[in-house]
Amino acid sequence: MKKVLLFTDVDFWEHCSGHRVRIAALIRYLSAHFILTVVNTGPAHDTVERMVNDEYGIELIILEHEKHLGSKGYGKKLKSFLKSRNFDALIVEYIHNSYCLNSLPYDCQVILDTHDIISERTREFKKFNYGNSLYEMQEEAEAEIFNIYDHIIMINQLDFDKACLMIDDCQKILLCPHPCEIYHHELSPEVRKIAFIASSYLPNTDSIKHFVAHCWDKISSKYNVELDIYGTVCTELDFSNKKGINLKGFESNLFKIYEEADIIINPVRFGAGLKIKNLEALAHGKPLVTTRHGARGIETGANNSYLVADDGFVSALSDLIESKLLRETMQQNAHQFIVQNFSSSQCFKPLHDAIIEFDITQ
Numbered sequence: 001m002k003k004v005l006l007f008t009d010v011d012f013w014e015h016c017s018g019h020r021v022r023i024a025a026l027i028r029y030l031s032a033h034f035i036l037t038v039v040n041t042g043p044a045h046d047t048v049e050r051m052v053n054d055e056y057g058i059e060l061i062i063l064e065h066e067k068h069l070g071s072k073g074y075g076k077k078l079k080s081f082l083k084s085r086n087f088d089a090l091i092v093e094y095i096h097n098s099y100c101l102n103s104l105p106y107d108c109q110v111i112l113d114t115h116d117i118i119s120e121r122t123r124e125f126k127k128f129n130y131g132n133s134l135y136e137m138q139e140e141a142e143a144e145i146f147n148i149y150d151h152i153i154m155i156n157q158l159d160f161d162k163a164c165l166m167i168d169d170c171q172k173i174l175l176c177p178h179p180c181e182i183y184h185h186e187l188s189p190e191v192r193k194i195a196f197i198a199s200s201y202l203p204n205t206d207s208i209k210h211f212v213a214h215c216w217d218k219i220s221s222k223y224n225v226e227l228d229i230y231g232t233v234c235t236e237l238d239f240s241n242k243k244g245i246n247l248k249g250f251e252s253n254l255f256k257i258y259e260e261a262d263i264i265i266n267p268v269r270f271g272a273g274l275k276i277k278n279l280e281a282l283a284h285g286k287p288l289v290t291t292r293h294g295a296r297g298i299e300t301g302a303n304n305s306y307l308v309a310d311d312g313f314v315s316a317l318s319d320l321i322e323s324k325l326l327r328e329t330m331q332q333n334a335h336q337f338i339v340q341n342f343s344s345s346q347c348f349k350p351l352h353d354a355i356i357e358f359d360i361t362q
Helices: 018-033 048-056 071-082 095-103 118-127 139-146 157-166 202-220 232-236 254-260 276-283 313-322 324-341 349-357
Strands: 003-008 035-040 059-062 089-093 109-113 151-154 173-175 193-197 226-230 245-249 263-266 288-290
Touching: 003 018, 003 095, 018 035, 018 048, 018 089, 018 276, 048 059, 071 095, 089 095, 095 109, 095 139, 109 349, 118 139, 139 157, 151 157, 151 349, 157 173, 173 349, 193 202, 193 254, 202 226, 202 232, 202 313, 226 232, 226 254, 232 245, 254 276, 263 276, 263 313, 276 288, 276 324, 288 313, 313 324
Parallel strands: 003 035, 003 089, 035 059, 089 109, 109 151, 151 173, 193 226, 193 263, 226 245, 263 288
Antiparallel strands: none
């Protein structure tokens, strides 16, 4: 069985944002098919390794427990670790961690898990006047790094197509969307709770503020409904002057959230990648209203498994609130869409095959 090393600076065990959930899902899959070791830069409490081992059944190595180090410091610690350990494949989470390739003392397969195309995200942020909010990259520089890797993982079809235009060898690109399990909830006869679930990531705070400013009063004045907002996004919000909005904060039990929610919204206007929260809503069979941008990577389910509404959020929500039949149809179609397109075996098969088939001597 091949030995795989995953390198990340993300505290994936916290489960409080989409990118953490994505990495956790990848780790679960890899651990079922390979001998997996995860190296995390840290810092992290020294109890984390045992906790992760108990939850995921993998070996977790924290490079530094006490303080943040620069890339040189982490690279030195990684190189020391790798002197006594051999791996067939190295998966690097995020392009900014590509410095770790300089620490490899031997040849092995190197794979980049991008999550986003950073140059695309950079353009999107600037379009909405949020330039310099996160690290930025130009397309030429990003493509140059892509070409270093044996394979590059893209999370949706649009990013896959874009990446194929950026690099010399399109066969390097792997399309690996995010997998979801199906959950069942009873459909309420009436809509009482609309929910938004998000981290404090800038596009999330922008989206819910924009929704409340332009849509919420029209909905709350017409229907007896409340807007429940969950997640770390709540730390960035203050809607105390708005009727019917409840800042619930972080809730670790997602099933409980979806059990209470009748409709899920994701009015995201910009960003990049695949919206994990949209997939989770569909997997729970909840009627979802999102934007064209939010529909990136799940376009084939638009207005069948979920509703797309940029300027028409009030109309879309009104249709769902007033029609139990429409909500029932959305629930059935959502589950079918997830089953057909987002199982673990489907999503991660290209990565699995790439690792199995790779020959370092070629």
